[in-house]
């Protein structure tokens with residue numbers, strides 16, 4: 001190999017060592033090759049600086065195999081198109097990360113109440129004409145209903161998380177069709193991705209009519225449950241849905257609060273109630289939002305907020321300056337927790353695929 005190429009490779013190897021976790025071939029083999037996720041591209045084999053890998057054809061299939069001495073440089077793992085090494089792949093771009101707590105009187109908040117505080121600021125200052133929020137059906141407790149709120153009081157009843165899909169994009173469209181021009185929308189990444197496509201696809205409404213604008217507040221999301229599945233799970237556990245005041249998922253524990261106290265289960269116990277669509281989802285932190293909000297990464301009673309766009313930054317800074325929220329920069333450990341959970345969600349997708 002020419003000297004200059006060798007030098008470039010050595011530099012690349014040093015960079016990878018200092019910028020990525022060390023991921024030796026064994027890890028690539030365990031996560032990608034043996035699980036059937038490998039696309040047989042040969043990138044790992046051809047990028048190994050010490051030629052420790054060979055693509056071996058086994059029953060017609062190209063299998064990257066360790067045939068030399070691995071130095072654990074991590075290059076094969078990093079170049080593989082199926083691995084998730086870089087922060088951007090896992091959590092997306094963001095400008096700054098915060099922990100935020102609402103200063104508004106709002107009993108019905110899930111974590112720090114940041115989402116409702118941002119929406120309150122935007123409605124008060126007429127930055128948007130309405131906000132799409134999700135609240136419980138008045139007749140069917142914990143059945144989500146997406147509604148357009150135009151007043152602060154309508155926002156306050158919609159705080160808290162309902163762990164079932166809500167048709168927020170349909171409600172946003174109802175608002176635009178009724179003549180509204182600017183709407184803030186709160187949703188999980190599956191909701192926000194639809195809006196993002198409508199903004200970028202040549203035939204998307206928000207691309208065609210440039211006078212319309214959606215401000216996107218995304219929620220971190222590991223999974224949601226079908227309404228029927230959730231009802232059945234709680235019935236079996238002897239919990240009356242009408243008595244439930246709050247549901248929360250944190251650190252793998254599903255907690256339901258009633259006037260009688262708290263009931264807790266490992267989230268895995270609800271696996272049969274998980275919405276089938278969630279099995280196909282890889283984006284935990286809602287990469288296409290203006291502001292992404294969740295509980296992981298912050299202390300109890302605060303909301304973690306990733307600011308992804310300039311207008312998102314304006315809303316956070318201005319609502320802090322006007323006394324709607326208090327905000328502190330997020331601890332680096334908080335960011336590490338987000339990365340860890342985002343990785344586990346993305347890798348869960350792979351484990352669905354049995355080797356063929």
Ligand SMILES: Cc1cc2nc3c(=O)[nH]c(=O)nc-3n(C[C@H](O)[C@H](O)[C@H](O)COP(=O)(O)OP(=O)(O)OC[C@H]3O[C@@H](n4cnc5c(N)ncnc54)[C@H](O)[C@@H]3O)c2cc1C
Nearest residue numbers: 109110111112113114115116133134160162222294295296
């Ligand atoms: C299905 C789901 C799964 C989640 N999973 C995680 C997770 O794994 N890890 C994590 O850190 N955070 C998760 N979150 C986010 C977390 O529960 C809080 O929503 C977030 O921390 C914001 O808290 P807050 O106090 O600032 O929100 P609040 O100020 O209380 O406002 C909550 C907002 O969420 C909206 N909302 C409630 N339910 C839905 C719904 N089903 N669809 C769309 N919008 C809804 C409400 O309308 C309201 O606007 C999840 C949220 C949902 C809805």
Ligand code: SF4
Nearest residue numbers: 048070071073074076
């Ligand atoms: S030396 Fe580096 S590139 Fe080669 S197999 Fe080991 S970790 Fe992979």
Ligand code: SF4
Nearest residue numbers: 038039041042044080
């Ligand atoms: S780089 Fe990844 S996908 Fe490509 S052959 Fe190697 S393990 Fe398979």
Ligand code: SF4
Nearest residue numbers: 188189190221278281
């Ligand atoms: S896991 Fe994905 S599909 Fe399921 S509710 Fe969350 S964002 Fe939507």
